[in-house]
Structure formats: C-alpha cells, structure tokens
Amino acid sequence: MNKVPARPTVADVARVAGVSRTTVSHALSGKGRVDARTRSHVQQVAAELGYVPSRTARNLALGRSDTVGLLLPQVAHLPLDELLRSDWYGRVAVIASQEALRHQRALTILPAVHDPGELASFGLDALVVLDPMAHDPRWPVLRASSARMVLLGRDPAGILGPSVIPDLDQGITILMDHLAACGARTYGVIAPDIPWASTPASIESTEQWCAQRGAELRIGHVRLADCRTREEAAAAAQDVAMTMLRAPDRPDALIGLLEDFGRGVIAAARSLGLSVPGDVLVAQDVDGIHAQLSDPPITAIELNLPAQLAAAMDLLFAQERTVQATSGGRELVADEVITVPVSLAVRASTVGKA
Amino acid sequence: MNKVPARPTVADVARVAGVSRTTVSHALSGKGRVDARTRSHVQQVAAELGYVPSRTARNLALGRSDTVGLLLPQVAHLPLDELLRSDWYGRVAVIASQEALRHQRALTILPAVHDPGELASFGLDALVVLDPMAHDPRWPVLRASSARMVLLGRDPAGILGPSVIPDLDQGITILMDHLAACGARTYGVIAPDIPWASTPASIESTEQWCAQRGAELRIGHVRLADCRTREEAAAAAQDVAMTMLRAPDRPDALIGLLEDFGRGVIAAARSLGLSVPGDVLVAQDVDGIHAQLSDPPITAIELNLPAQLAAAMDLLFAQERTVQATSGGRELVADEVITVPVSLAVRASTVGKA
C-alpha cells in the first residue's frame, strides 16, 4: 500500500530549483521577465520532477474554467426526437471535443441542465448550445448564465449569442441546380412538422429558387407527432410521397427534409413502379448513413459538421492569444449568424438514368 | 458596461446570514453539527442570494475533480479505424455523459492524449478507457495516471483496471441457437483482422458452439488494411463471402464480425442468385444502423451500450455514499471482467423463409 507520490507542485519545483514560486510560475508561463538561464534551469527541473500544473488550481486563481460545455437539447415532447438525433449528437460531441482541445479547452457534455444553479456550478465560461428551438426550456437557464455562448443552429430569438448554421440556402441552391441539370422540371418537397428553425428556412429557399425560375413546386407535410420510430417516420414520408407521385402531374424530383425521408420516397416510387432516378429523382437536405446505404444511394447535402464546430470554437476563442484585454475571444454579437459552406454529395438517386 | 455581479460565495452567505463561513459550509453540506434553525436560516439566505458552490474551489480543496474522463482510442494505423467507429464513439460519449451525471460527475472527452503530463493536468480521478488494444499507445500514459480506471472492452493485459465487456459469448450462443433453429447446419464466419480483442473471442465462441454440436464451421478473413472506406470494407467482406458461398458445400448461415460485413454478405449472396434468408441466413455480431436499414434487415447482436456504461460508472462510484473511507467507489480489481448481458435483434435476414 505505497502511498502514491503526490504530484509535484510549483513549491516543489521552486525548492529544487532554488528559486521562488513566482519565478517558477513566470519561467514556465513566459509571463514576467526572467533571466534566460534561470528560465531554462527551472524548465529542466520541472521536467525532471514531472511537474504538471493543476488545471483546477489555475482555474480557481484565474477565475475561469478551461472547459467548454456542450449543451444537448432537452428531449422534447416528440418521442422521435431523441432517436432522430442521437447519432448526430454523438458526432457533434466527438468533433466538438477535438475542436475544443485545439483551443486548449476540455469539453464537457451537459445532457440536460435543470436549474441555473446546476449550470453555474460548473463555472463554465464557454458554452456551445445545440439546436436552440422556439420555446426552448433551456432558455431561462441560459439567460442566467454568464458564459460566453455560441449556438449551433439558428436561434429563433437571437438574444443569447451568435449562431453558427450550415448554409442550407446555398445547399438548396446547389441541390436544385443539380436536379435541374439532371432534367427535373417540377419539384416536390416533403417536410416534417418539427420546430427546428431549419425546416421553414429550407422550404423558403426551395420556394425562392422555384419562383425565380418559374418552376412548379409542391410541398407535402409529414406529421411526426404520430411517429414513434424512425421507421415510422420513413413510412409516413412514404405515404406523403405516394400521394404526390400518384398525381397526374407528379413532380419529377422529390426532396426529403429529414434524414429518414429519402428512403421513404424511394419506397413510394418503387411501389408505384417508378424507377429512381429513371422516373423520379430523389434527394435529401441532410446527409447521413441512411442516405449512403440506401439502394440506390441518395444524393444529399453534406452539412460539414467539423467546419461548423471549428467556426463555433473560433468564435469563442479566436482572438484569445492576441487580445489580452477581456475574457478572451472576439466580441460576441447576439444576433450575428455565421454561415458555414456546405457541399452536395451526388449519388445514384439523381444521376445515371441509364 | 455594467460589471457582471460576481457570483456570491460562502463568505457572502456567511455575512448576510450573520454566521461564519464554517457554519455555512456545514449547514449546506450537512456535515458538521449545526442547530436546525441556523441551518434552515442559512439555507434560505443561500437560496435568496442564488449561491451556488464553485466546483473548482471545492475540487481544489478536496483534491478531486468531479469529472470523469472518456479516453477515445488513438486513431490507429488503420485508416479505416476512425471511420469505422466514429458513430459508435459518439454514442458512447453521449450515453457516458448521462451515466456520469447520474453520479454527480461531469464527463470530459479526451480524444487523444499524448504525454502523461497532459492527462495529469486534468486532475481526473476517474477514467473510462475505450477499446484498449494489444499494443495500445495509450498505455504508458495510463500507467502513469493515478486515476481510477475502468476499461470498456477487454484489456489484453489486465493490468490497468477492471474491464466491462458485452457478453458476446452469450450473444454468440443465442445467435447460433437461433440460426440452428432456423435450419442452419453448416456455418461460416467472416472476421476482420483488427487488433480488437473481441474478434478472436467471438471466433472462439463460435468454434466452441460448433464443436459441441459437431457442426461444421468455416472461417474467412478480411484484410482491412487494404480498405480505406466502409464501402471498401463491405466489398472486401463480399469477396470473402463470395468465395465461401461458391464452394460446393457452402455454409447455410454466414456471420459477419463487423458492422459493415453483413451487407457485404448479402450482396455476395444476391450476386450468386442466392436468396436471403431462403438459401442462406445472414447475421452480424454487432447491431447498428447498417443492420437495421439493410435489405433485408440483418439479424444482429445488440450490445446494450447503456448497460455497459452504467456498469462502468457503478464500478467507479458505486459505494461512494456508503463508504467514506477511500477515494470512493469499490475496490477496483485490475483483471476483473464484468460482463454485461446482450440480446439478439432478430430480423428478416434469418427468418421468414417464405
């Protein structure tokens, strides 16, 4: 039962190196003026002793936290919500942790924070808020927080901090251009009735594109409230697609505004004896495994999550090393919206009519 | 530019309540002996002031960290590795954060820790290590850490701490029984050549099952080193499956030991004009979206990740409230292995020959 040798502290280093704690601190952090020889000596001693500064102590002294909190959405009323996005959130978390570490910060996942106190106790000075929604239950908690905040997804209120969003408008444009180039003339959109702000925005982008070109557009709505699983969501999309495709003047390109809708559309086409992409083109506004594995694989917009999170962290910490003035990072403008470029993953559901 | 009102501290509460800091601490934590009236008074004042204890300060004083670190595997030599498991890791991270919070701990994701110092600086007192491998580059770093550790996945060395693993042996047994019940007589296994300890273990379980019943078993190996994408991995599995299915005495049940292998097998069967499950049964040892979305959906073993992480956290923190003696949690036995029950998700790839 050997007692674990306690980690060396500044005091230890100072004693061994024969200098004061201040000098050690300055020598290692490069802050004050220290003689070059003293500095290298201290550094060497620190290395030999295996000294590592304690984040906790440093944070307490500095009044910050060195960690950024990732706030996942509360699981909403929709039973589907959690299922729908759990994989997505996982990806966000892992990527966010990498980006945070790039800024010398650790990342802490805060699944569901109930009261402002709970959040405050973490002393987080930076927060990434995922998918803010219209009547988000997290709002009161967040308002009470003094942490720097960046929202991932459009903030309907634009009051907590800047938002980082994928440039879905650009994405829709690229997608529609692509569909047009593949011969589409009339379009159909299948939209979920969820309170994510991106859905209305996508619909609007589509409408604008069509209006500008005089193209015909039909919009079908899927009631997700009735769906309990992703399969049911796909099936519901299939129903809606079925109706649209049965119409005499059926659209020859169908876009699903949810990860699960594409395959629903394909199933609908197939059951009507229509070939994809021969008779109807199919695409989604969000890429994902479903789109990649579908038969045929579905053309979709790649949201570029790493770029989104890099942008978010940059917003929080960017000018930190240059500006010593404030709490670090650039001034955060509440209703500013940073758009991140997206790209189109073109797949067999829209090309190769052969 | 109003200065943000600093968060109230124990000192503030003490002053307002007209008592000492000690009394406040005792009153709020319930540790020492405090008069009931004093206690409720202090509590009320604290509530009014919106006092929230600072985790940082508390941790410094107590010498702990209140957070558990999640150590993702280093991205290994295999280019595929990251792709293969990124979704999985994300799920692990989110679920782990929930389980950690259940024990009043925050969860921090540490993607790739290079030197022992870096890890030490976090002062983590609990660590969940993901997928320890045979020659894991993280070992020296971990050995140097004094944190309590639990490994998720079998530890080939059994030296760092207890391992939590899904009971794949049980899973294989259930799966094989199921296949046998569905009419299989000869079996084939398609295994990747990756250094995860679970693969050899699964193969062994399969061999034992077959040996006990005198059933014939063939094993095919896929060289993942040549694969750069999941698609290529599936294609490689398809090649191997093709060879096995072309043999005159082809197996009538094929099991893929990787999430992407199932669909490769199905593709192989299809291209040989064999129906699934009519002519050949197909299954995987790991469930996932791929298995669910495949056509037909693939029977697979559900690894029960939430249960695994719950077990891991329990191991770390279980007896904390009862035992005040040590650093919390039960004694961690290095080579102990905790197995978590798994279940079989039966799907169309093995049933409904009709």
Next chain:
DNA sequence: TTGTAAGCGTTATCAC
C-alpha cells in the same frame, strides 16, 4: 531580475 504576500472559494482541523 527575483521574491514576498495576498487572494481565488472551498473544506477540514481544532479550538472555544
């Protein structure tokens, strides 16, 4: 250039 000392917010020790 270096050292002294105060302070960050909390808990633990030990008097009263």
Next chain:
DNA sequence: GTGATAACGCTTACAA
C-alpha cells in the same frame, strides 16, 4: 453548536 485558521496549488500586484 460555532468560529478562527490553515490548507488546496496557482497567479499576480507590488516590493526589493
């Protein structure tokens, strides 16, 4: 029961 006081390990005026 309650309250000084000293840690915890670090940073940083301010002095020397």
